[in-house]
Amino acid sequence: MxxxxxxxxxxxxxxxxxxxxxxxxxxxxxANTAYIGAAETTPDAPVTFKRTVQTLDREFSVKLVSPLSEEIAVEFRIDAEAVAEYNRRHGTSYGLLEAIHYRLAQQSAEIPAGKVESDPVTIHFQGLDQLEMNETYLLPVSLTSTSNGLGLLRGSETLYYLVKRSSAITTAADLTDCYMWVPTFETTEGQAPIMGLTAMTYEILVNVPEFTTSIPGQGTINVTSVMGVEQHCLLRIGDSGYPRQQIQLQVGDVHFPEGGENNVIPALTVDPGEWYHIAFTWDIEEEVGRIYVNGRLAYADRLACDSETFDIGQVSKGGSEDTAYRFLIGYSYNPFRPLNGMVSEARIWSVARSEEEIFRDMYEITDPASKPELRAYWKFNEGSGNTAKDYSMYGNDAVCLTGSNNMEYGDRTEGTLKWNNAIEIPMLNQQE
Known part of the structure; x- marks a missing residue:
């Protein structure tokens, strides 16, 4: 537009x-005209939310192509007549959202003289937990007239709210230019749940919009760090000398019983912009590591650990690069291995979960505080702020950091965690 x-x-x-x-x-x-700012590029405004949400607020403003020398008032209304036309054009059959589920406190907005935009207008959505699950409702808001007879910009005079109570995950954390650190994992008490494990499972939902290969003026990117501990047990995508979009597990203190390198390098690739559930399991006694993609076994290999336990809470490996060796989500070793993508449902278990369990629970763990084997569980469903709550019984919350931090000496900079509250992750375990 x-x-x-x-x-x-x-x-x-x-x-x-x-x-x-x-x-x-x-x-x-x-010729000057008025239009709804949110409809400037597309008239569709998805309002997708998880099933337990009861209320939501959304805002829009009225704009002018160019400023006027006098104040102007623009009127608008809920446009029930627009529903049929929308359904005809899109081949849908959405119903009008009932009035009990929204409140529009005003019917006009003023644009001051010399300005091109009004103050925000709020629509309050309510009683959302009473809507049918996975049903989309339409709420069109249309400009109707202006106080001085100014025209309306065709195609942007109506904003269509598509309201959907979804059983899917609708919020995720965007770790572009930041990552997650667990402060209490630096303490003896906090790290206890993830130390001395004889079996373990990582699980996470991840979406990388673009697998970049460099940071302009800074350096090359070969690795997307997902979660884990560098040189001990790190789930990542890509590596130097390997395909940029290939899932990889970087592990230390291991040997292959039949010989080989210290990394699991399966021939598994992921596409940019797609959601994947990735899980890794490893049992020291069994000596087999397994990678699951979207709940199904994708790779297995013999792995033997030279130590008797997995110590995911370790914060030092010795030498000059101590700062790299600690559990992080979206960061490892240096700033040239960023995630730069979205994450949800990150978990650490003290058992090697089965394929059936992983597939069943990809999108939610019920009653997590009653499961002692669930050692950490960050749902990333807050939707705001810089902290991700740990829903396990151990309560080790993760916080957002940014930049090249010297973790060893406390030089840590709090980042700004971005959130995407308008997603809908496909629930693949309900499609079979």
């Missing part, structure tokens, strides 16, 4: 032989 507006301005200026700076009142030679 912005490109269209710029094109209109250019055509009008060429036709009149005038320059926009010739208009001292702040207007432009193109």
């Amino acid at each position: 912005k490109h269209i507006l710029l094109a209109l301005l250019a055509v009008s200026a060429a036709a009149t032989g005038c320059k926009t700076e010739d208009y001292n009142d702040g207007t432009t030679p193109v």
Whole structure:
């Protein structure tokens, strides 16, 4: 829409032989119109939420193509008549959201003189836990008139809220330019649940929008660090000399009974922009490591551990690079191995879970506080803030950090954790 507006301005200026700076009142030679800001690029506004949510607020503002010298009021309404037209154009059969499920406190917005945008208008959605599960409802909001007879911009005068109570996960943490650290894992008490394990399982939902290969002006990226401990047990994607999108487990203190390298290198690749549930299990006595993708066994290999236990809570391996060796999500070793993607449902278990268990529980663990073998469980469902709660009985919350931090000497910078509250992760274990 912005490109269209710029094109209109250019055509009008060429036709009149005038320059926009010739208009001292702040207007432009193109005909001015009003529109809904949120509909500038697309008129669809998904409002997708998890099944337990009861209320939500959404905001929109009214905008002008160019400012006016006087204040203008723009009226709008819930446009029930627009539902049929939307369904006709999209081949859908959505029903109108009933009035008991929303509250629109005002029917007009004012745009001050010399400005191009109104204050935000809030729609309060309520009683959402009473809606049918996985059913989409439509709530169109349309501009109707302006106080001075100004026209409405066709295609952006109506915003369609698509309201859906979903059984799927609808919130995830975006670890672009940041990562998660667990402060209490630096204490003896906090790290106890993930030390001295004879079997373990990692689980996580991950989506990497783009597998970049470099940071401009900084360096090469060959690795997407997902979760774990560098040189001990790290789940990651890619490595130097291997395909950029290949799932890999980097492990230390191990040997292959038949010989080989110190890394599990399965021929498994993931696509950018897709959600994957990735799990790794390892039992010291069994000497087999397994990787599961979307709940199904994708790779297994013989692995023997030279130590008697997995110590995921270790914070030092010795030498000059101590800062790299601790449990992190979305970071490992240095800033050139970032995740730069979204995560949800990260877990650590003290058992090697079965394929049946992993497939069944990919998207939720019921009653997590009653499961002592669930040693950490970050759902990443907060939707705001810089902390991810640990839903296991051990309570080791994760916090967001950013930059190249010297973890050894306490040089840690709190990051700004971004959230995506409008996703809907496909629930593959309900599609078979």
